[in-house]
Amino acid sequence: MLELIQKRTQLIKAKAAELGFDFCGVSKAEFLEEEAPRLETWLNRQMNGRMGYMANHFDKRLDPRLLVEGAKSVVTVLLNYYPEKTVAEIDGYKISKYAYGTDYHFVIKDKLKDLLAYVHDEIGDVNGRIFVDSAPVMDKVWAKKSGLGWVGKHTNLITREMGSFVFIGEMILDLELVADGPMADYCGTCTRCIDACPTDAITDPYVVDGSKCISYFTIELKDAIPDEVKGKFENWIFGCDICQDVCPWNRFSRPHQTPAFDPNPALADFKKADWEEITQDIFQEIFRRSAVKRTKLEGLKRNIAFVKLND
Numbered sequence: 001m002l003e004l005i006q007k008r009t010q011l012i013k014a015k016a017a018e019l020g021f022d023f024c025g026v027s028k029a030e031f032l033e034e035e036a037p038r039l040e041t042w043l044n045r046q047m048n049g050r051m052g053y054m055a056n057h058f059d060k061r062l063d064p065r066l067l068v069e070g071a072k073s074v075v076t077v078l079l080n081y082y083p084e085k086t087v088a089e090i091d092g093y094k095i096s097k098y099a100y101g102t103d104y105h106f107v108i109k110d111k112l113k114d115l116l117a118y119v120h121d122e123i124g125d126v127n128g129r130i131f132v133d134s135a136p137v138m139d140k141v142w143a144k145k146s147g148l149g150w151v152g153k154h155t156n157l158i159t160r161e162m163g164s165f166v167f168i169g170e171m172i173l174d175l176e177l178v179a180d181g182p183m184a185d186y187c188g189t190c191t192r193c194i195d196a197c198p199t200d201a202i203t204d205p206y207v208v209d210g211s212k213c214i215s216y217f218t219i220e221l222k223d224a225i226p227d228e229v230k231g232k233f234e235n236w237i238f239g240c241d242i243c244q245d246v247c248p249w250n251r252f253s254r255p256h257q258t259p260a261f262d263p264n265p266a267l268a269d270f271k272k273a274d275w276e277e278i279t280q281d282i283f284q285e286i287f288r289r290s291a292v293k294r295t296k297l298e299g300l301k302r303n304i305a306f307v308k309l310n311d
């Protein structure tokens with residue numbers, strides 16, 4: 001039996017690599033006992049800001065067996081998205097690297113669908129579901145439990161091999177697989193991300209107050225951006241990568257191999273004036289499949305105006 005479990009685990013990992021995932025790890029599907037009090041405290045301190053959805057599905061978030069009946073394993077995959085070149089560093093506004101190309105939800109979902117189809121073809125009648133950044137799954141916790149990385153003081157997942165610019169996806173299966181061990185924490189005494197955060201959103205090591213983060217203000221917040229963060233956005237108009245950019249582990253980042261994550265070529269030379277004059281047509285064309293579409297043009301313009309006026 002153990003041999004069969006090992007063989008199936010190897011098959012899934014080999015297929016994940018063939019599909020282009022950079023990492024694949026396995027955990028036993030069980031109640032996340034250590035996470036329960038952490039999540040509760042974070043929500044009680046209202047660090048989710050107006051992201052009310054973070055408080056939903058509390059029980060499901062902590063127990064994958066409530067998401068897939070009879071779940072036995074959580075398979076976590078990572079996909080590198082570190083770009084070859086950053087967009088318009090000079091005289092430009094900045095957007096988070098994760099939003100350069102095609103929305104990762106589409107890219108990872110397609111690959112995970114193929115992985116699940118492979119499980120059905122090769123292993124048989126397995127009950128499974130795939131997840132990409134969906135509220136009920138604590139993706140970073142599963143990645144850590146599966147030995148793929150650790151959650152840094154900035155609360156992003158960090159891999160030892162290629163830093164933190166990785167997307168995470170999961171497949172929950174009612175299939176027994178060989179679990180990988182959890183990964184240790186390699187932040188040590190470093191505090192670079194905490195020191196560099198312009199809005200002091202990393203309130204304690206491993207605690208980000210989502211309601212103070214530039215990503216929240218520029219993407220999630222629908223109302224006006226509050227005055228107390230005026231002058232602090234350092235040219236970020238969609239998301240913020242500062243805490244990741246300063247992290248020493250990102251010296252191991254290397255360019256991704258997923259063409260869908262390449263930015264629209266027009267973005268390469270986008271100067272501040274181009275952003276400020278952006279029309280609906282250009283926005284549509286450049287961000288047709290990008291996560292930037294989430295803010296809509298009005299949201300992006302609000303962010304640009306806020307940064308232009310105050311930075």
Ligand code: SF4
Pocket residue numbers: 154196197198199200201202208212213214215239240241242243244
């Ligand atoms: S993303 Fe930016 S604002 Fe948010 S915690 Fe990191 S450095 Fe701070």
Ligand code: SF4
Pocket residue numbers: 152153154155186187188189190191192193194243246247248249
């Ligand atoms: S900058 Fe330092 S403390 Fe922050 S996540 Fe990276 S290694 Fe950890």
